[in-house]
Each structure stands twice: as structure tokens, then as C-alpha cells.
Amino acid sequence: MSIQWFPGHMHLTRKAIAERVKTIDVVIEMLDARLPGSSANPLLGELTARRPSLKVLNKQDLADPQRTRLWLDHYNAQPHTRAIALDASHSAPARALVDACRQLAPQRGGMVKPLRVLICGIPNVGKSTLINTLLGRRAARTGDEAGITRTEQRVVLADDCYLFDTPGMLWPRIIVEQSGLNLAASGAVGRNAYDDQEVALALLDTLRRAYPERLHERYRLDLRVDEVPGTAAEDLLEAIGRRRGALAAGGRVNLQKAAELVIGDFRSGLTGPITLETPQEFAVWLAEGRRADAERAERMAVRSTQPARARTRSR
Numbered sequence: 473m474s475i476q477w478f479p480g481h482m483h484l485t486r487k488a489i490a491e492r493v494k495t496i497d498v499v500i501e502m503l504d505a506r507l508p509g510s511s512a513n514p515l516l517g518e519l520t521a522r523r524p525s526l527k528v529l530n531k532q533d534l535a536d537p538q539r540t541r542l543w544l545d546h547y548n549a550q551p552h553t554r555a556i557a558l559d560a561s562h563s564a565p566a567r568a569l570v571d572a573c574r575q576l577a578p579q580r581g582g583m584v585k586p587l588r589v590l591i592c593g594i595p596n597v598g599k600s601t602l603i604n605t606l607l608g609r610r611a612a613r614t615g616d617e618a619g620i621t622r623t624e625q626r627v628v629l630a631d632d633c634y635l636f637d638t639p640g641m642l643w644p645r646i647i648v649e650q651s652g653l654n655l656a657a658s659g660a661v662g663r664n665a666y667d668d669q670e671v672a673l674a675l676l677d678t679l680r681r682a683y684p685e686r687l688h689e690r691y692r693l694d695l696r697v698d699e700v701p702g703t704a705a706e707d708l709l710e711a712i713g714r715r716r717g718a719l720a721a722g723g724r725v726n727l728q729k730a731a732e733l734v735i736g737d738f739r740s741g742l743t744g745p746i747t748l749e750t751p752q753e754f755a756v757w758l759a760e761g762r763r764a765d766a767e768r769a770e771r772m773a774v775r776s777t778q779p780a781r782a783r784t785r786s787r
């Protein structure tokens with residue numbers, strides 16, 4: 473996979489979460505509703521020591537409502553877990569989130585035992601937007617106080633409810649290839665870490681199968697809707713580029729421009745409300761990714777036991 477990044481604050485953030493979680497009652501994990509499985513941090517489970525968890529599927533306005541329902545049911549069926557879908561800029565649903573946290577830790581509350589909530593999520597998932605919405609005019613945001621590390625902020629949501637905010641964090645190795653592509657399509661990964669054309673082709677491949685009518689409508693393709701699923705992503709990219717005037721010298725399609733256009737349309741919701749994965753699909757990808765990862769680890773282990781000369785001979 474050509475998606476490579478150097479997750480900036482990861483080590484510091486990881487340390488801060490591991491330390492903070494000792495005194496936390498509920499963990500909010502913010503997910504991107506368009507790619508809930510791929511935007512879930514695989515390290516978080518071990519870091520948060522199975523604290524009660526609230527999954528927030530943010531950007532629900534950009535996601536497919538039917539698939540959001542599937543994901544909510546999926547998470548709500550898990551022990552000590554609740555899930556809600558949000559648009560981070562809407563204040564009433566954001567406040568529902570505080571009630572959901574209180575339900576997950578009913579033993580906490582009041583000035584003596586305030587409810588302590590940790591909020592985590594990948595970069596760009598909408599954490600700042602949500603916190604600003606929650607803050608409204610009522611509460612204060614503090615960073616510089618005893619017991620609060622430089623990598624976190626404490627937000628006072630109510631007299632008896634504190635939110636500890638950590639920087640957005642991506643993990644260093646993504647074992648599910650499709651997740652890397654979906655994360656890149658969503659804008660969670662820095663631009664230099666991926667190839668636009670590869671990401672746009674993967675996106676078109678998903679869209680042609682799951683949302684052919686959206687592609688057809690958005691780009692007014694010279695195809696019947698029922699021909700879209702059987703058309704290769706490369707041909708779709710070219711057709712879109714031509715249709716939208718992304719042309720290079722000699723009238724050839726500028727595939728880079730076409731790719732940027734497809735990704736931009738998806739990010740801003742112009743392709744329509746879309747979710748790139750279902751719980752079932754993601755479970756299959758994850759199983760496959762884990763299997764490939766285990767095989768890779770085994771190969772590495774075998775290599776490390778071979779003398780260097782034998783390794784050279786077997787090349």
C-alpha cells in the first residue's frame with residue numbers, strides 16, 4: 473500500500489491517554505460516520521482498559537442513514553458500549569452525549585464524585601467542533617493546571633462533569649488496506665502520505681458497487697445506471713475527467729485533476745450521503761488484514777532465525 477505517514481504526536485498522545493485513563497469513567501471515541509470501522513483506533517481498546525465506551529459517529533450529515541443505523545446497532549450490541557450519531561455543530565444532540573455518558577457511569581456524579589470523560593479520535597474527525605459546540609457559553613477550557621499534561625486539555629462541561637481532550641491520533645501501521653484508502657479519502661491523512669489517483673480509484677470502486685445511482689447523477693455519465701457497477705474504476709475516472717473538463721494538452725484527460733475532483737466531491741458531500749463500509753464488510757477486511765499480518769510476522773520471525781548467508785542464497 474502506498475499510504476505512508478509519520479503520526480506526529482502519537483507517542484506523547486499514547487502516553488497521555490494511558491496515564492489519564494486511570495482516573496477516567498467513560499471514554500468517548502469519535503468516529504467518522506462515513507467509515508466507522510476504519511476510523512476506530514485499534515490501539516484504543518488496550519489503552520483504555522475496557523472502560524465504558526461511547527462511540528460517537530460524527531459527520532452523520534455526510535453519511536448514509538441506513539448504514540449509520542447498521543453501525544449504531546453493531547456498537548450498541550457490544551457490552552459496556554453505547555453509540556450515537558451526531559453532526560458536531562448541532563447543539564441539542566451534542567448535549568445528549570453528556571446524558572449518554574452519565575448513563576454509562578451511573579455511580580458517578582455530584583461534586584464529590586464528578587464524572588470524568590476522556591475524548592479521543594483521529595485527526596479531522598470533528599473533535600474541536602464538538603467541544604466548541606458543547607462549550608457554548610457555559611463552560612471553560614483549561615490546559616495549564618496541575619495534573620493536566622501539555623498534550624491534553626480539561627473542559628468543564630458541568631460542575632460535576634469534566635471532559636479530557638487529547639490530540640487527534642493515527643496509529644503507525646494500518647493492517648487493513650481498504651482502511652488506509654478510506655481514511656485518505658476522508659481527509660484524515662496528510663496529503664503527502666498518499667497518491668490521489670490510487671485513493672480516487674479505490675473510492676470509485678466502492679461507489680460504483682454501493683452507490684451507482686449517486687455516481688451517475690453527480691457526473692451525468694454517458695452510461696445507463698445499470699452499467700455503472702460493471703464499469704472499471706479507471707474508465708469511470710476518465711469519463712468523469714472528460715465530463716468535468718479536466719483535460720491536459722492534446723485533449724487527454726488529466727487524471728490527477730480528475731482524482732482531486734472525485735475526492736473533493738466526496739469530502740464535501742457533493743456526491744451525496746455516503747458510507748464507505750458496513751459492519752459486515754469491515755469484519756471481513758479486518759479478519760483478512762489480521763491473517764496477512766500474522767503471516768508477515770511469521771515470515772519475519774523465520775528470517776530472523778536464518779543465518780544471513782542462507783537468507784542471501786534464498787533470494
Ligand code: G4P
Nearest residue numbers: 530531532533558559560561595596597598599600601640
Ligand atoms: P478535529 O478537531 O477532530 O481535528 O476536527 P475539526 O473539529 O477541526 O473538524 C474538521 C473538519 O470537519 C472541519 O471542516 C469541520 O467543520 C468539519 N466537521 C466537524 N464536524 C462535522 C460534522 O458533523 N459534519 C460536517 N459536515 N462537517 C464536520 P474544515 O473544512 O476543515 O474547516 P471549516 O470549514 O469548518 O473551518
